[in-house]
Amino acid sequence: MTQIKDKSVEIFLDELASKQATPGGGSAAAVMGAQAAALTSMVCNLTLGKPKYAEVEAEMQALLAESEALRTTLIGMIKADVDVFDKLMGCYGLPKVSDQEKAHRTEQIQIVLKEATLVPLACAKACAKAIELSRVAAEKGNLGVISDAGVAVMAAYAGLKSAALNVYINAASLKDREFAEARLVELQEVMAGVDIAAEDIYQIVKRKL
């Protein structure tokens, strides 16, 4: 099956809008994170090689390497979200007539639910990283394209808050409460201070316009 990344933007949006279960908000979150990383890369690409920004050349090179690696990770997460959701739906569809079947079905659902908690948690972490990277672009990038660093931070912030919702849902259905609570603590750590950081970076950009 054609991966979302290989479909046109319009078809992706059509499928997002449709009654098909996937792609859904999890994939949209990863796409927003990937847009954020791409825009930080754009700021780097339009800062590198400019005599006026020679002083930050090395830092922009390093930032570009990080944002491009992050973009690859986030593009992979578009598919990871679809895959784990489809896998979960498969488990819900398992037979549940006999007690044995019921037990097997519950067990399988719980195994995949753990994965379905880890996938958006990883996406949330990647988006938090994208926020961090956008700060460097906002602080040191070419003033002529600094607004793109502001779009980057907003896209990353939206991706993070979106991915978090999928962690909450799936963690809530987990019977292994120790695992679930540990993931929620991890998420809380990722989200700590992120509202302030995103607004701060946005204001850095706005002041430079």
Added chain:
Amino acid sequence: MTQIKDKSVEIFLDELASKQATPGGGSAAAVMGAQAAALTSMVCNLTLGKPKYAEVEAEMQALLAESEALRTTLIGMIKADVDVFDKLMGCYGLPKVSDQEKAHRTEQIQIVLKEATLVPLACAKACAKAIELSRVAAEKGNLGVISDAGVAVMAAYAGLKSAALNVYINAASLKDREFAEARLVELQEVMAGVDIAAEDIYQIVKRKL
């Protein structure tokens, strides 16, 4: 030339990351807005026809019509942003040797800058509308997909704040201060209370998970 909407998600992201001036943050803002509208549509599509939600059937039909029309508008804005930016770059490239050339170039730049202020302002308004629509999805949509309404509001919010940056930049370069100030007042009206509204809708969703 192939429109962005017809390019694959990955190619769109590649071009966003590249040193080409377009697509940039303005197109990314429109894509986020379109994702928001698409996700509100998804919630509608998965609420319609369910006996449990028969009471909100008519409202969901109306919401779907609005979110789909808005999605079409926002998809058009991906291209509008590229077009006006390219047009502006064309003006900056006009000859500026003679006084007559300089005067003509300045005049043309100022004409297109007005357009380049109106395009992201329209995008900001469309994203504000997408936030409003996501509230109905969050309040009345199928609980099984309510997180998608939460992703919708975050995507719309990010799109709005992103589009606003492009209004600020282009309005700042306008010599017709009356026009510029009037557009900034319009934007301020669009943005009034939007931080609180977005967080409120996000919390409505979070409480339902």
